[in-house]
Amino acid sequence: MKKTYSTQEIEKRLSEAGVQPTLQRIAIGQYVLCDADHPTAEDVLAWAEKKLMKISQATVYNTLNTLVEAGLARPFRFPHSDKVVYDSNLMDHFHFLDEKSGQVYDIAMEDIEIKVEMPKKYKIKSLDVVIKGEIKN
Amino acid sequence: MKKTYSTQEIEKRLSEAGVQPTLQRIAIGQYVLCDADHPTAEDVLAWAEKKLMKISQATVYNTLNTLVEAGLARPFRFPHSDKVVYDSNLMDHFHFLDEKSGQVYDIAMEDIEIKVEMPKKYKIKSLDVVIKGEIKN
DNA sequence: TCTAATATTAGAATAATTCTAAACTTAGAA
DNA sequence: TTCTAAGTTTAGAATTATTCTAATATTAGA
Structure with a gap:
C-alpha cells in the first residue's frame, strides 16, 4: 500500500524540494514517508527516542513543519484528538x-x-x- | 435561518435536557443557540464581558461542555484554527x-x-x- | 580552512482547555 | 422559614500541544 524509499531516495526527495538533507530530516522523513501511518509529533519523537537517536522535541516539530512546507507530507486534525497527524499520501x-x-x-x-x-x-x-x-x- | 428562542424557551430546553437553568447557562445558552454563529469559547467570553456579565472563563467552558453533553450544541474543529467551535444546528x-x-x-x-x-x-x-x-x- | 548560512537544541513561552478546591446558590425536606 | 445536601461558579493552578528564543553546532561552498 505504502511506498518504500531508500535513504538515498529520501535524501533526493528532500534535496529536490529544496530542503537540506540532514541526518535528522532523513531519519524522520523516512519514518513519516514510509514506515509510519498517520503519526503525530509525539509518535515521531517516541520512535526516534526508541531508536536511541539523540533528537530534541523542537527538531521533531521543525522537521515535520519542514516536510509539510516542502510538500512531502500533509497535516490533518481529526475530531477525536487535538494532535496534528501527518499524512504522506499526497x-x-x-x-x-x-x-x-x-x-x-x-x-x-x-x-x-x-x-x-x-x-x-x-x-x-x-x-x-x-x-x-x-x-x- | 436560525431559530430565535425567548429566555423562557431556553430555560425550558435546559430543564428538559436535565440541566439546571442557572443565570449563566441561560445567558450563554441564548447566545450560543440563537444569536451567535459558530462561536468559540473565546467569543462567548468576550460577548459575556461586553454585556458586563460577571462570569469566569471556567464557567464559559463548563457551560459549553454542559450544552454539548445535553445535546443542545455540537463541537467542531476546523483546519484553520485550533479552537473548538460550537454549532447549535442539530x-x-x-x-x-x-x-x-x-x-x-x-x-x-x-x-x-x-x-x-x-x-x-x-x-x-x-x-x-x-x-x-x-x-x- | 574560513565564513556565512542553516540546523539543532534546551528550555522558556504561548494558547486552549481542564482541574482543583473553596465559596456560593439552590432545591427541597423538615 | 430554616437547614442541609447537592449542584454551580469561581480564581487560579495545571496540563498539553506547539512555537519561540537565542545559544551552539553543522554544513556548503568560496
Whole structure:
C-alpha cells in the first residue's frame, strides 16, 4: 500500500524540494514517508527516542513543519484528538476514523462518489471528508 | 435561518435536557443557540464581558461542555484554527469554510449528493464534510 | 580552512482547555 | 422559614500541544 524509499531516495526527495538533507530530516522523513501511518509529533519523537537517536522535541516539530512546507507530507486534525497527524499520501483522498481505536485509514477518492451542488458564489478549493465509524474484523 | 428562542424557551430546553437553568447557562445558552454563529469559547467570553456579565472563563467552558453533553450544541474543529467551535444546528449538516475570513457556513445535507461505497467491514456511523474555499460576494 | 548560512537544541513561552478546591446558590425536606 | 445536601461558579493552578528564543553546532561552498 505504502511506498518504500531508500535513504538515498529520501535524501533526493528532500534535496529536490529544496530542503537540506540532514541526518535528522532523513531519519524522520523516512519514518513519516514510509514506515509510519498517520503519526503525530509525539509518535515521531517516541520512535526516534526508541531508536536511541539523540533528537530534541523542537527538531521533531521543525522537521515535520519542514516536510509539510516542502510538500512531502500533509497535516490533518481529526475530531477525536487535538494532535496534528501527518499524512504522506499526497494524492487527494479521504479518511476513515475508527472511533474505537482512533486509527485513521486512507480512503481513495474512487471509493466515494460525491457531488456538490452549491450557489456559484461559493468557490470550492478543496474538500475534507472524514468518515467516522468502526471496523469489524 | 436560525431559530430565535425567548429566555423562557431556553430555560425550558435546559430543564428538559436535565440541566439546571442557572443565570449563566441561560445567558450563554441564548447566545450560543440563537444569536451567535459558530462561536468559540473565546467569543462567548468576550460577548459575556461586553454585556458586563460577571462570569469566569471556567464557567464559559463548563457551560459549553454542559450544552454539548445535553445535546443542545455540537463541537467542531476546523483546519484553520485550533479552537473548538460550537454549532447549535442539530440537524445533520456539512460545513463550508471561507479560507479568507475563517467564517464557517452550514450546508444542508440536501445540497450535497454523497455516496460512499466501502467494504462491509467499515461500519459507518457519521460523516464530517468540510468544503474549503472562498465566497465571492 | 574560513565564513556565512542553516540546523539543532534546551528550555522558556504561548494558547486552549481542564482541574482543583473553596465559596456560593439552590432545591427541597423538615 | 430554616437547614442541609447537592449542584454551580469561581480564581487560579495545571496540563498539553506547539512555537519561540537565542545559544551552539553543522554544513556548503568560496
